[in-house]
Amino acid sequence: MTLPNYQYSKEFAREMDKKDPLRKFKDRFIFPKVGGREAIYFCGNSLGLQPKAVKEYVQKELVQWGDKAVDGHFDGEQPWFNVHERAKKALAHIIGAREHEVVAMNSLTCNLHQLMVSFYQPTGERFKIITEAGAFPSDMYMLESQVNFHGFSPEEAIIELSPRDGEHTLRTKDIIDAIEKNANDLALVMMSGLQYYTGQVFDMQQITQAGHRAGAMVGFDLAHAAGNVLLHLHDWEVDFASWCSYKYLNSGPGNVSGIFVHEKYADQPGLKRFAGWWGHVEEERFQMEKGFKPMYGADGWQVSNGNVLGMAAHQASLDIFYEANIHQLRKKSELLTGYLDFLIREIGGQNGVLEIITPKELDQRGCQLSLLVHKGGKAVFDELYQHGIVGDWRNPNVIRIAPTPLYNSFEEVFRFAEILNQSLDKFA
Numbered sequence: 001m002t003l004p005n006y007q008y009s010k011e012f013a014r015e016m017d018k019k020d021p022l023r024k025f026k027d028r029f030i031f032p033k034v035g036g037r038e039a040i041y042f043c044g045n046s047l048g049l050q051p052k053a054v055k056e057y058v059q060k061e062l063v064q065w066g067d068k069a070v071d072g073h074f075d076g077e078q079p080w081f082n083v084h085e086r087a088k089k090a091l092a093h094i095i096g097a098r099e100h101e102v103v104a105m106n107s108l109t110c111n112l113h114q115l116m117v118s119f120y121q122p123t124g125e126r127f128k129i130i131t132e133a134g135a136f137p138s139d140m141y142m143l144e145s146q147v148n149f150h151g152f153s154p155e156e157a158i159i160e161l162s163p164r165d166g167e168h169t170l171r172t173k174d175i176i177d178a179i180e181k182n183a184n185d186l187a188l189v190m191m192s193g194l195q196y197y198t199g200q201v202f203d204m205q206q207i208t209q210a211g212h213r214a215g216a217m218v219g220f221d222l223a224h225a226a227g228n229v230l231l232h233l234h235d236w237e238v239d240f241a242s243w244c245s246y247k248y249l250n251s252g253p254g255n256v257s258g259i260f261v262h263e264k265y266a267d268q269p270g271l272k273r274f275a276g277w278w279g280h281v282e283e284e285r286f287q288m289e290k291g292f293k294p295m296y297g298a299d300g301w302q303v304s305n306g307n308v309l310g311m312a313a314h315q316a317s318l319d320i321f322y323e324a325n326i327h328q329l330r331k332k333s334e335l336l337t338g339y340l341d342f343l344i345r346e347i348g349g350q351n352g353v354l355e356i357i358t359p360k361e362l363d364q365r366g367c368q369l370s371l372l373v374h375k376g377g378k379a380v381f382d383e384l385y386q387h388g389i390v391g392d393w394r395n396p397n398v399i400r401i402a403p404t405p406l407y408n409s410f411e412e413v414f415r416f417a418e419i420l421n422q423s424l425d426k427f428a
């Protein structure tokens with residue numbers, strides 16, 4: 001897509017909103033108040049807003065629990081026994097997968113550990129993991145503890161890739177080179193799909209191909225990618241992935257995660273895994289006998305029975321995503337973040353006060369822009385908050401702003417720019 005000729009004016013922003021086919025979705029969400037007025041919420045990368053429909057979806061399950069109690073597992077309109085199946089259609093759409101390749105379960109870091117059991121099986125020769133430097137802390141701890149568990153030290157086993165001197169983001173070529181250089185002892189490439197701090201989207205297809213050429217497995221943490229950028233995990237032949245549902249997927253704090261396991265592992269009962277009864281073939285699940293037989297596909301990685309109340313909130317949001325369509329959402333997202341990019345460069349680019357570290361290329365970024373604030377720092381951010389803008393501050397001097405296509409408007413982006421401009425005048 002080529003971006004339009006943007007203009008620094010409220011009229012232009014309003015015109016964009018008028019033309020936006022997704023504008024009606026804003027009304028499906030509940031907006032928080034900051035200082036007594038409705039916030040401009042650019043923090044969906046941390047916790048997405050609550051869809052109004054959540055109450056109704058959860059209430060339905062509360063009624064089923066009240067009315068039927070234990071019979072709710074097999075009775076009623078939507079028996080809990082199959083609760084994990086509801087999310088598949090929308091998740092497959094969002095992630096770019098077949099329905100049997102995805103399942104909603106557990107929480108993100110727990111799922112990564114589960115998946116490592118199957119996809120990180122180091123040997124004396126092949127034990128190294130490539131990841132990005134500065135990964136989200138939970139992912140670093142996950143990798144360290146996995147490596148330790150297998151008797152290796154993180155120093156020898158984990159290779160962290162950093163940007164070149166003077167650059168903020170990784171070059172695909174450098175990632176590929178590192179994979180090729182370590183081809184002899186590489187067991188796994190495990191990175192984020194979209195880097196939470198810089199906002200960079202990695203070239204997951206090329207990385208997967210390079211990893212496979214090197215004889216390694218390839219997995220992605222899609223916490224910041226799911227529901228934000230277009231993914232084609234099946235076609236890219238990614239081995240495994242996991243994400244959380246409470247960021248762009250708007251499913252509520254700490255709510256259920258999801259996993260992807262590529263079809264090529266769907267029917268490999270011999271693949272190592274840590275099992276539980278919910279991953280056991282459905283027809284025999286209640287026979288309560290010895291001898292684990294995994295279900296076909298990602299379902300075979302389930303451990304426990306699903307959290308029905310959490311899944312209900314998740315579904316309220318997934319139904320909105322399915323209706324809005326991820327391709328439409330991404331189209332708007334490119335326009336919306338493109339506008340944010342344009343406005344920031346207009347007000348803070350020339351004099352060097354603001355620097356956008358997120359790549360400018362559309363295929364290398366999602367909705368989030370990460371701004372380095374060279375002057376004024378936290379005071380600039382606090383001023384934004386005083387004016388009702390919810391973004392996020394990362395020490396020492398980064399503001400992350402994530403306008404989402406489901407519930408943000410062009411006018412809000414314009415309003416943000418105006419307040420940022422005032423705030424820079426005051427503090428920078």
Ligand SMILES: *Cc1c(COP(=O)(O)O)cnc(C)c1O
Pocket residue numbers: 107108109110136138139192196221223224244
């Ligand atoms: C948000 C996030 C997490 C959070 O992990 P939980 O297990 O859901 O608490 C982990 N990794 C990344 C990359 C994240 O962005």
